[in-house]
Amino acid sequence: MGDPVSSIRNLGPASVAQFARAGIHDxxxxxxxxxxxxxxxxxxxxxxxxxxxxxxxxxGLQGRPWNDCQGAEKAALRERFDAIRAAATRTPAGDLPPDLVVFLRDHGLAPRDG
Incomplete structure (x- = not known):
């Protein structure tokens, strides 16, 4: 195993635990x-x-303090973050059990594709 995740700037114990849960240990x-x-x-x-x-x-991966992010760079990162979040949290209705899809639709919570 290499250097710990915490050796990367801005990443402390909470981040280390989150990365470990995601299978990233170094x-x-x-x-x-x-x-x-x-x-x-x-x-x-x-x-x-x-x-x-x-x-x-x-x-942190660039070796910079977290609060160094400003202006146009921050706006561009916000766009990337929003795209990552949208893609990662999208669940096509076809991936849900049919009874759950029916329940969600009956309660006005129909899952959206795309």
Whole structure:
């Protein structure tokens, strides 16, 4: 095993635990995946998406403090984050059990595709 995830700037104990739940146990793996793929794994493993956590990860992988993100760079990261979150949390109705789809529709909560 290589360097711990916590060796990356901005990533403390809470982040380490989240990455471990997502199967990412060292800094080398995290760097190889990159921010977008790693954050997608976090969401898939149950971490609630949060923009500050995402851009702190991006900044950390660049060796920068989390609060260094501003202006146009922050706006561009927000677009990336929103796309990651939308893709990671989308569940096509065809992937749900039929009885759950019926229940959701009966209660005005019909799942949306795409």
């Amino acid at each position: 800094a080398e793996t995290l760097r190889a995946l990159g921010a977008d793929a790693a954050y997608t794994r976090l969401i898939a493993a149950g971490t609630r998406p949060h923009f500050i956590g995402y851009y702190a990860l991006v900044m």
